[in-house]
Amino acid sequence: MSTLKYFIKNIDKITDLTMEHIELISLAMCFALIIWISIGILIRNHNKLANGLLGVASIIMSIPSISIYGILVTIPGFGLSRLSAVFALVLYAMLPIMRNVYLALNEVDESIIEAARGMGMKKNQILWKIQLPLAFPIIFAGVRVALVMMVGIATLAVYIGERNLGRLIQQGITRTHMDMVLTGGLLVAILAIVVDGVMALIQKKLISPGLHLDS
């Protein structure tokens, strides 16, 4: 009850923090999409390079986010800035997005590519009209995972100067203000669930009905 009271009393501030939260992950996701999808496409036919990069991505994934933030702020040019926060989130998106792009493109049935080639489609046309659309469900699943993950990891960016829902948790703990902690925790969880739900809806809309197995 008191949590609800706290929430209502501070609704303006909380809305603000939520917006900041969304802004950060949106920004990070934009960069992540551009960078990792491009790289995933570029490495699709270079297995050795791809395996190397996937190894790096797995290592990054296994580093706790707090230490990534810690390392980044020591690097000149990054420091306690939004750049560090965004960069860390982009790094975490490397594995789910780049890996899925690479694997999905390579999983497209050889005979379909051959049919496309035999019909006179150019390499680029095959990539954009055949391979990417066919790989899209898997790529999208990777993006969805990355996005939900970002919602959580972004909370820790408050330690390097971000103002977002993580701040409620962080300050709540230092002030032992439980309603504040609970509000922050619940909102982050709800945000993650909502993001996941929205992505599920988009997924349904965007994926060609021909690719749904059960139609």
Added chain:
Amino acid sequence: MIKIEGVSKYYKGMDRPAVSKLDLEIKEGEICVFVGPSGCGKTTTMKMINRIIEPTNGIISIDGKNILEFDADELRLGIGYVIQKVGLFPHYTVFENIAVVPKLKGWKEDKVMSRVRELLDVVDLDPDENMYKYPNQLSGGQKQRVGVARAMAANPSVMLMDEPFGAVDPITRNQLQNEFLALQKKVKMTICFVTHDIDEAIKMGDKIAIMNNGKLVQYDTPENILFSPINEFVEEFVGSDRALKVLNLLRVSSIMEAYMPTIRYGSDSSQINEFYNNSNFAIVLNDDNKLQGYIDINRIVEKKNVEKWCDYIRTYDICLGIDSTLKDAMVAMLENDMKTIPVLDDEKKYIGVVNFDMIKSHVGREYETTIE
């Protein structure tokens, strides 16, 4: 016309060539069927024609022009290609699949639409019902039909077909073969057709190229392959049942006779009496030569009901198309326990009948004249 001169293909890591010094010429408007045991180089040969695979040496030309002089994608736009595994694009509807090449060629939208409809009609799929389906909503046979329609979309003069009717049941395959032959009779493409089924080769081919271990063993008409095999390999490959295989080669149109008396539906009964002395049966036709059925004249006369002969018409459960093979005819006779089966033309008009005796005597003659 496709000309293959001294073409060989060595794959990396193979000690013998997949295709070795191949020489052959496929004439304009003909179907050349490549047939041979698995791994003999059929697919490799075919893929060299549209440059999916580049030959190690030798020259391939289409209509007198070396295919290397074309831009590879440009060349492929002009060649219909049906691959072994169909390879429809799963994220495209039937319409979009068939429209790929016309769109690449920059056709206008309404022209693409009318062409797709026309093609679906050609391969016997209802356009309205199927155009907006996705491949995963089609049966195997329907997919193969769409595959063929897609390859033909932009009126290619050359078609490459790698076991196009491979993955369907024998009945559907037979039907697809017949439809395709009827179609080919109209559009006269130059076709390179791969199969490992000698029966299909005999039925579809104007010429058959038998391959083994990358080499061309015999390149000849189906008749000569059947009756003058060049060596033991061909003889064995064709099999010992040549007399039966001949059935696949001959069409009902070549033996069919119009000897059965016909009578118009509703016409005067005096005709029945005329027939009575020389025939037991008569075919009943509508005014526009559509088949109505047949009558057993003896029975009508026995019943003393000649006036009302129209009440005694029996219908046929099965008819043959003009492109049916004698094998189709035999199968139809055995399955339906009938000795005589009517033959209809493309517009379903009656043109004659075949019966068992006609098949027997014709095959016997064919066998004798070609075998010496």
